[in-house]
Amino acid sequence: MENIRILFGDDMKGHSRRLERIIGSVENQELIASAKSGYEAVDFATFKKPEIVLMDLKNECQVLN
Numbered sequence: 128m129e130n131i132r133i134l135f136g137d138d139m140k141g142h143s144r145r146l147e148r149i150i151g152s153v154e155n156q157e158l159i160a161s162a163k164s165g166y167e168a169v170d171f172a173t174f175k176k177p178e179i180v181l182m183d184l185k186n187e188c189q190v191l192n
Contacts, residue, residue, distance in 0.1 A: 128155055129155075130155050130156060130157035131155060131156045131157065131178055131179060132157055132159045132175070132176070132177045132178045132179070133150055133156060133157065133158050133159065133177055133178070133179045133180075133181065134158075134159055134160045134161075134162065134168060134171055134172055134175060134177035134179070134180045134181070134182075135147070135150070135158060135160070135161050135162070135180075135181045135182070136161075136162035136163075136164070136165065136167070136168035136171075136180070136181070136182035136183060137162075137163075137182070137183040138163055138164060138183065139183070142183070143161050143163075146158075146181070147161060159171075159175045159177055160175050160177070162182075165182070168180065168182055
């Protein structure tokens with residue numbers, strides 16, 4: 128069986144590390160990218176073609192600040 132390809136996006140390092148460990152511990156799931164912003168998540172999704180995207184919709188956006 129092929130791995131489920133997951134992209135994760137969150138600007139908080141603690142959340143990212145926890146979810147990376149969880150995904151890494153589950154059989155047939157693969158974290159293909161971990162984005163730090165919505166912009167980065169869109170770029171990764173375009174090129175890496177994930178099957179699932181888990182993303183914090185309230186990411187801080189340093190570009191707009």
